Amino acid sequence: MTIVDRREFQVVRGHAEEALAIGITEYQRAFRRRGRVYLSETGTVGQIVIEWEFASLAECEETWDAWRNDPDSAAFLKRWNAITEGSTRELLTLVESFDGVAP
DSSP: OOEEEEEEEEEOTTOHHHHHHHHHHHHHHHOOSOEEEEEOSSSSTTEEEEEEEESSHHHHHHHHHHHHTOHHHHHHHHHHHHHEEEEEEEEEEOOOOOOSOOO
8 A cells, every 4th residue: 555645835925946955855854755746837826845755654654753753854844934924734544546557
């Protein structure tokens, strides 16, 4: 089973590039796993979406617990929280994945 942890962050106007840079840097530093980072093109302006993939809900929670206890995470959060205005979180179970190739 694959669990996708999807977070949507609203970025303070004018800080999207900074948020992308520090968000991607933190992702690469702290999370050694498959995931994706998106920036909105239409709809909610200035929204960044980050998705992480986990093998189980237990692995998801263990990973976040370890991250919260990492001293470097606090420095990231101080910068991140200054340029974001809130977020939402969804935990999804991946049912099917398509690669665009016909059977």
